[in-house]
Amino acid sequence: MKCVWCHNPESMSIKKQLSFNHSKCQSCGECAKVCPKGVHSFVEDKHEVKFDDCDACGLCVEACIHRALKIYGQEMEVEQVYNEVAKDKIYFDKSGGGLTLSGGEALKQFEFSLALAKKCKENSIHVCVETNGASKPEHYQAIAPYVDLFLFDYKATGDKLHKELTGMPRRLVDAI
Template sequence: MKDNKDIKAMIFDIQKFCLHDGPGIRTTVFFKGCNARCKWCHNPESISKNKQLSFDSAKCVLCGECEKICPQHVHEIEDRKHHVYFNKCISCGKCIDVCIPDALKMIGREMTVSEIIHEVEKDKKFYEESGGGVTLSGGECTLQFEFVEKLLKAD
């Protein structure tokens, strides 16, 4: 197995102060990747195991900067509407860098065991006071079993 420093998992979010994912105050680590594809999925952004572009049309000001910079022509502004062709996206992030109103974001980032431990330890005092802890969620975290095993055994 790889060393803790080398092994990475695709994570789409780490939520703090969760009250519904187990006893006490918890930090929930959301993994990307799920092969169940349930129609009622609570976290559809976790289904794909890869990074993916997200677009919030309510934030878009139709400036067209993303359209200009995207090498794959994922964005098209036409008739005062922003069309996003997600199937063309290669997750380069160039459009996100120029999106001033933050209408675009990337869902998913690779994280090491150490990075996640560093993040969840920030809330250690809440866990101790409330009887809480960390919840691994997703997606399906066991699809990244080697990583989960290292994470659960980490000091």
């Protein structure tokens, strides 16, 4: 799903991503000096970034003393994520909270989401999946036994409008 207006644009890619804060940049050019991909350029003192060419190596982030650049995302194993979640188990037990798998589409990384949901349920941690409904129906069926709550992000009524706004027909979401 590629919505016209996405409230989670950072989740469209599962890869690490470079972020650039224009207001912090002083156009010093240090990032351009260290970038092996030539992602950074300066035109009339305006810093331009070719995000599509960036491999998120982080060299420019390290070189930027003004903290205008940041890498978002990191690769983690299920056990690593679970260990972070489990740190709050006492709070979850008292509050009724737990893990929320979210994103643009939480099930975009289905095998990971399923394994994490199973691990949390085995350890009595409440599991919620926030979804836009764009995953395969069999994914929802497989993960459902390990999920306490599904939150569906309702996009639009009617197949034509839904396709116009999201790039996919509503009937696929309705199939769930």
